[in-house]
Amino acid sequence: MPTPEPLPPWRPLLRSAREREGRSPQARWLQLASAAADGTPRVRTLVFRGWSGSTALDLLTDGRSAKPTELARQPATELCWLLPRARSQFRLRGSLLTLPPELERRERERHWQMLSPGGRALWGWPPPGEPFDREAAFPEQLPDGSPLPAHFLLLRIALAQVELLELTGHPHRRRRWREQTGWQEEPLNP
Ligand SMILES: Cc1cc2nc3c(=O)[nH]c(=O)nc-3n(C[C@H](O)[C@H](O)[C@H](O)COP(=O)(O)O)c2cc1C
Structure with missing residues (x-):
């Protein structure tokens, strides 16, 4: 068994902020940014589906x-994860990984x-x-054992920088960690 990579210092902070949300589904909602073909920004909410190793996450x-x-x-992206009970905003910068086909298939499955x-x-x-088609079927369930659709995609994002802003005290607290500096904590003005 390979030894697990040590967790970067922001991981336990993110975990405890998520725990403050209790069982709320919101604790798994984050916003993913991208750039459209014309260079204009796009952002939308996705569900966090878990970690892959210590610094990549699955959507x-x-x-x-x-x-x-x-x-x-444009594989570079930023995720924004707001955890309201902890009054914490995590901004996660990274990029979309291209997985070897065999691994990708296994992970999607x-x-x-x-x-x-x-x-x-x-x-x-x-x-x-696409334009709403009132004749189309919108199933409520796809049972266990349903075949994996070709359009079921895994987005695995490798993170290179994390910034945390906490509004809990006075003054607010802002910190950054970057992979290139060994995830050392950098305090910043809020
Ligand atoms: C709470 C919430 C969770 C969502 N989770 C996902 C998700 O996990 N994956 C996904 O593709 N879209 C999810 N969506 C829908 C996206 O926000 C978005 O509307 C959709 O993916 C189309 O985005 P696009 O046209 O920018 O690709 C979610 C929306 C909401 C409101």
């Missing part, structure tokens, strides 16, 4: 939506199987962002 999306194409063109039938159903809907 799931529909390959027929805009973001996978935007990230393929693993995530697909972990989803509930209701969670999976969205990938059985017609293409996102």
